[in-house]
Amino acid sequence: MKASEPLKSRTLSEQEKNHLTQALSSLPVPRKRYLKAALNTSVFWVFSLAIFCIVWFISSLLIAAFTEFDIGISSDYAKHIFPIIILIAGFFAINSTKKWLATSENDYALVKADLKAQQVVLDTYQVIESKCFKEPEHGGLLYFLLLKAPHNETTKVRAIYDYESQKKDPDIKSLLSITHQITICTAPQSKLVVSNQFSGQAMGKISYFALTTEPENWPQPNSWVNSDWHTLQQKFEI
Known part of the structure; x- marks a missing residue:
């Protein structure tokens, strides 16, 4: 039986530290x-x-x-x-x-512990496919990524929101650029995703759909989606 690979980690970046600080300020003491x-x-x-x-x-x-x-x-x-x-x-x-x-x-307490530890856990996946759903009213983008971990043939579906796209005047350079590799950076104690880092070659083809299902049916940000990849359109474009 193959031993599991050790978790990779690094020090929090300044932007990730600010993300956790902002999250901490929004939580009740x-x-x-x-x-x-x-x-x-x-x-x-x-x-x-x-x-x-x-x-x-x-x-x-x-x-x-x-x-x-x-x-x-x-x-x-x-x-x-x-x-x-x-x-x-x-x-x-x-x-x-x-x-x-x-x-x-x-x-x-968990977020405070993450800020004190100053560490982030890295999980890298190969992006097999990507589907983008656009919210009609504000134009916000929701990406579904079909991901595969290294040395593992099992695929999983990940939901990521492009918050920059929801702004009235979005910065084009700050919009998500989907590539063939993503590193999910997670604070180890609170399990908050502090950043998603894309690298490698840009995705050649991304399918676009309208996000017309009710907001209460939208997936949680930075979450794994328990849905079949081929049924996403009929689930979120109603």
Whole structure:
């Protein structure tokens, strides 16, 4: 069995460092993250309490309609039922917040660690084909690249947005120039892609289509797309 190749890395460039710094400034600091968690708990607690009270009210009406048993808010049982409802709603709210804290990574700390380490991981792929979808309203370009890793025959589809093309007066020199090789530069802790570097010969032919599907169906920037290469047109040009 062939051993996997060691990851290649280098020092962050000034532009990549600025990219991470900008990303860090847009993220909530850990203290604000916990404040948000506390706020979410309070809101969900009140919401859950309201739902349980509505269920209680409807249940009391149904029980009163078919029996002589009264568990309504004015009944003797209310002083026992209401505290139980408060506790149950609180349990759901706190449990929901704990799950959110466990599943949502502290991106601020990860990006900060990347800035401190000053390193970027390099993944180089051969670009087999490229398809470009143009957003009709603003003219922004979305590229899909069919990539193949060295010493591996498996191909994968990568989505890359050309942000310069979205500007009102784009700089022609700053637009993406797709070539036969791409190096994806990723910050190792946060997994943020800080740059895509193209090298080698320019792609001879790129297919162009209209990006007419709804924005919520667009792929995430710098992401792997779980779609067949030959079905991209029917998926994004509707």
